[in-house]
Amino acid sequence: TDMADALFQTIHAGYSGCIAWMLDDAMHFKEAPDKLKIWGFWNIFGDEIFGAGEERVRPWYYAWSLLTRYMPAGTAVYRTDTTGEPFVKAAVSSPP
Numbered sequence: 563t564d565m566a567d568a569l570f571q572t573i574h575a576g577y578s579g580c581i582a583w584m585l586d587d588a589m590h591f592k593e594a595p596d597k598l599k600i601w602g603f604w605n606i607f608g609d610e611i612f613g614a615g616e617e618r619v620r621p622w623y624y625a626w627s628l629l630t631r632y633m634p635a636g637t638a639v640y641r642t643d644t645t646g647e648p649f650v651k652a653a654v655s656s657p658p
Contacts, residue, residue, distance in 0.1 A: 566625035570651040574641045582626055587616070634658065 565582070572580045584590075587598055587605035598605075598612075603623040608616030633639060636658030644650050 563622075563625065565622035566629060567651055569626065569629055570653055573639050573653045 569580055582603070584599060584601060585603045587600055587602040588607045589602070591598060591607060602620070603626075604619050605612060605616040608614055608618075633655050634657075638656045638658075640654045640656075642652050642654045644652050
């Protein structure tokens with residue numbers, strides 16, 4: 563939910579695009595194996611080095627992939643405010 567929230571904050575700030583960087587934790591493993599960043603969608607070295615559980619797709623993949631599927635290039639996205647629960651975020655979009 564943190565990454566979906568980050569995307570909504572990006573939309574609300576007026577940006578026209580957003581990208582998830584470092585999809586795989588192992589992307590820069592050869593340069594710094596002792597400083598692996600754990601923030602991607604998965605880790606292809608999970609089973610060999612970190613345990614099989616690290617190879618599973620992380621929960622933020624599902625929220626991010628749904629948002630990007632239903633907001634393709636050219637989609638008009640509008641800020642919307644919510645009332646009630648302060649942690650609920652929303653945006654309105656219309657297809658290209």
